[in-house]
Amino acid sequence: MAKKSGFVGAMDSLPLWAKILLCLPVLDIVWAVYRIIKGATENNVLMLIFGILWIIPGSVICWLVDIISTLIFGAPKFFA
Numbered sequence: 917m918a919k920k921s922g923f924v925g926a927m928d929s930l931p932l933w934a935k936i937l938l939c940l941p942v943l944d945i946v947w948a949v950y951r952i953i954k955g956a957t958e959n960n961v962l963m964l965i966f967g968i969l970w971i972i973p974g975s976v977i978c979w980l981v982d983i984i985s986t987l988i989f990g991a992p993k994f995f996a
Contacts, residue, residue: 924954928991935991939983944974947982951996966995 927950930938938946951967954960970978982992 924950924957932990935986936983939979939986939992941979942975944979944982945971947992948974954996963995
C-alpha cells in the first residue's frame with residue numbers, strides 16, 4: 917500500500933487523543949471533510965456521498981458512531 921500524503925495522511929497519523937477530540941460534536945465536521953477528500957482521491961463514490969451527508973447529521977448524531985469506532989479501532993472506520 918502506498919503511503920498517503922496530504923490531508924488524508926495527516927489525519928491518519930494523528931495520535932489517538934487528537935482523533936477522539938475531533939469526534940466531538942461540531943468538530944466531527946473534520947471527519948466529514950476527511951471522508952470527502954478520501955473518497956475523491958480514491959475514486960470511491962460511496963465514501964464521497966457519505967462524506968457529504970455526514971456534514972449535517974455528523975454534528976448532531978453521527979459523532980457518536982465516530983467516537984465509538986475511534987475508541988474501538990483507533991480511527992473512524994464507518995464509511996471512511
